[in-house]
Amino acid sequence: MSDIRRYSDGCHTLPLTSTNSNAPKYYTLATIDAAVCRLDAGELVAFPTETVYGLGADACNLQAVARIYEVKNRPATHPVIVHLASGDDPGRWVLSISLEAQRLIDAFWPGPLTLILKRAATITNAVSGGQDSIGLRCPSHPVAQALLRAFSDLRHGHSSIAAPSANKFGYVSPTIAQHVRDAFGDSIYLLDGGACDIGIESTIVDLSRGFPSLLRPGRITQQQITDVLGIAPQLPSNSSIATAPRSSGTLKAHYAPHTPISLLPIEDILNTVESYSSHKRLAVIASNSLPQADVLRGRPNLEFLIAPNNPYTYEYKLYRMLRQLDSLNVLRIFIELLPSTSEWTVVNDRLQRAEAAFKSDGPILISSPNT
Known part of the structure; x- marks a missing residue:
């Protein structure tokens, strides 16, 4: 060589x-x-x-x-x-x-x-x-x-x-x-x-x-x-x-953690988190600059990870963030819905496939807030 x-x-x-x-x-x-x-x-x-x-x-x-x-x-x-x-x-x-x-x-x-x-x-x-x-x-x-x-x-x-x-x-x-x-x-x-x-x-x-x-x-x-x-x-x-030929990583449900995830606008995340009882451990990935982030960070039962604002940085950190939260034995991971613009195509693709694993037509059913 x-x-x-x-x-x-x-x-x-x-x-x-x-x-x-x-x-x-x-x-x-x-x-x-x-x-x-x-x-x-x-x-x-x-x-x-x-x-x-x-x-x-x-x-x-x-x-x-x-x-x-x-x-x-x-x-x-x-x-x-x-x-x-x-x-x-x-x-x-x-x-x-x-x-x-x-x-x-x-x-x-x-x-x-x-x-x-x-x-x-x-x-x-x-x-x-x-x-x-x-x-x-x-x-x-x-x-x-x-x-x-x-x-x-x-x-x-x-x-x-x-x-x-x-x-x-x-x-x-x-x-x-x-x-x-x-x-x-x-x-x-x-x-x-x-x-x-x-x-x-x-x-x-x-x-x-x-x-x-x-x-x-x-x-x-x-x-x-x-x-x-x-x-x-x-x-x-x-x-x-x-x-289309079958190819690696193109299934509807893929790239999923063991913990159910939900992609929601930040306001919906805030409302949904509030619907859980205080002893349920939850996790959120969202922008740190939003006013709602202060409310979420203040919840003692919630793990909060700051979502990168740059799509390339988000790609780089995505799987490590999911694995980190997956290891914490939380009930559910909520992820702030990202823009639908072209620069966010890759992250949206992976997150949507991960979320699909927990929808009713996927291999795993999402549990309710009371479970």
Whole structure:
């Protein structure tokens, strides 16, 4: 590896270029090699990306990929994303790389963009959830790239790492190493790369149906995709959802804590909180600048977290806020409804999916204020 430096103590280290001050400055080659050995042996490895932590397996090993589904309790029909080392050929995984796909690759890889393309006939059903399409991504996190490059080199460029988020299926995604430990303890080998720089999952663009479609919003915006392609990607509608390929993190109910959440205007939160008896522990995420915040902060049974005013900061802190409140054994989490403007699209998407898990048509029913 050209980016490995030798220091006077004889230890090979990989310099990390992440802007995140929480990330370690160097990662030992021995640690990367240990992770590669485990992948080569069919074991799982958790590793950081710029978005969230991933739970990785050799994408060409059927038993290893099946192990991902087993430990996550993930439905077999819900595909995983194949992660590529920078410079590796994505063409070996797909039937063809269209002009649109190549433009997006050139513009955004390495980075937080997943492309859905028609998979090659030689690629296993395990990573595609039994579909004829596959999700590909090239993450920018230096630890992820060091791992991917070392594993690719071991296999002479003929393998990559399949990885969904490193958490139990449907739960809040992990953005620091401790979140992975909370889910799996020491049963999974973990590369600790500090806090993820973005903290929200990748944008997913489907190119498998002859037109670009935005399946999941992320840091790469609809406008950025439009600028590159010269055409706006279609947004999910009732008609397009019916024909869209299944992809990671696009279920109606997803990214949910164990504690029920409700998205409400601040006045409704204030009124609803007042309807609970004083011994019920509740939590609120809301702007600190609103007059109602003083009233909410004054309630002894209520945990109050200040909602970031910047959408990027909100994305970065969202999952850690949800996990923090989830650990406090509160009855319910109320979250101030956010603006419906384009800059808040990503946060709104994740919060709405999380809330859907507790609606009457979701897998969990919301309890009443009297419970």
